[in-house]
Amino acid sequence: MSLPATTWQTVGPFFSIGFSWLYRDNLAGPGVSGSRVEISGRVLDGEGNPVPDGIVEIWQANSQGKYAHPGDPQEKKVEEGFTGYGRVPTDGAGLFRFTTIKPGRVPGPDGHLQAPHLEISVFTRGLLRRLITRIYFPDESSNAQDFALNLVDAGRRSTLIAKQTDAGSGALEWNVILQGPGETVFFDV
């Protein structure tokens, strides 16, 4: 028996009523190992205007490259309190911000490890479905071999890589350009 998957619909402008109880802007509690990073950025529309009614969801592995999910077959530990899930809204200036740890490398196709990355979903009024993208890290030599980055035209890869804003502080900037020049790469997942 086969059923077709249910159709997506937009989150609309009032999703915060339903989503705010689960806002999580810190994925790295005190017991979680790894190097802390603060990632902030803006969601911008096709005219460069900030999107004040957007939401960004994060899914990531821990610093050992292990997901807090019963199906991750790797024999590695997940620290107490690490879920790998985050959810942050944009503010009036389209700005979002979250704190986490840099994830380790997780298995990819063909037995190769993927470069450290965060899985990202973007939801806003006007988007009939979520947009799916990834955040990679600057100064990461494994980016050059990452299979997903290599699926993307070289000229657009930089939209997936966060930028260091202040050397040594762990502060990174990564923006979501929904449309037009500099448009962020979105994946069909």
Place this chain on the structure above:
Amino acid sequence: MPRAVDMLLRGRSSVGMNKIPGYRRYIPGTQPRHLHPSYVSSIKRAPQQPLVWLPHTLSEITGPVFGAEIADVKASDLTRQHSGEPVGERIIVSGRVLDESARPVPHTLVEIWQANAAGRYLHGNDQHNAPLDPNFTGCGHAVTDSEGRYRFVTIRPGEYPWGNHHNAWRPAHIHFSLFGPAFATRLVTQMYFQGDPLIPFDPIFNCTDDEKARNRLISQFDWETTIPSQALGYRFDIVLSGCESTPMETHGHGEKS
């Protein structure tokens, strides 16, 4: 459990890490295109570049896990979140969360949000000139049971005007958000009501080409879940992407930008 990770575990010795069983891709036409000009907000927000087809890896076939403790009874009964009862017609909205092979998706988080009976959201940006209800917040969540069942008690939401075009009114609807077993199975949708005269005119409802797919967003009145002298029942089953039964090739047929 309908999870690609179980397939991965079962098939590990023969499959290795070369090919991971992923989740099924959507059937063409059954999902909205990103750009749907009659929904005006999509015009400046829809991406213009083709999406890059991504084979599923461990990153996409895992996803956030929420325990049953995250949901209390109050969270699934939107009529009991305040000292008094909200105004409006009490309804029971229930159904099952299934995968594409019709297997239940157990222990998964379902979130809902909606307008009150007058068609007004408890949100600072809702400018509709209709009263707020001090006894209604309009949000809830529940975790499906071992058979994939969920159940909410709420108020039938009112229709509301919006600025999309002249005399635009949204049909009555409840917003749903689901996670499923993996990052790849996330779903946000809206549930409508059988017989609503506004449905044929709604650009959001109509943004999906496939008529059958659209109509599956309409809940069905249901005697079985109707409680005498208390509340009308509406059934709304939800289907999340199912896992591939055979390991996926590492290259798809989709576009690459």
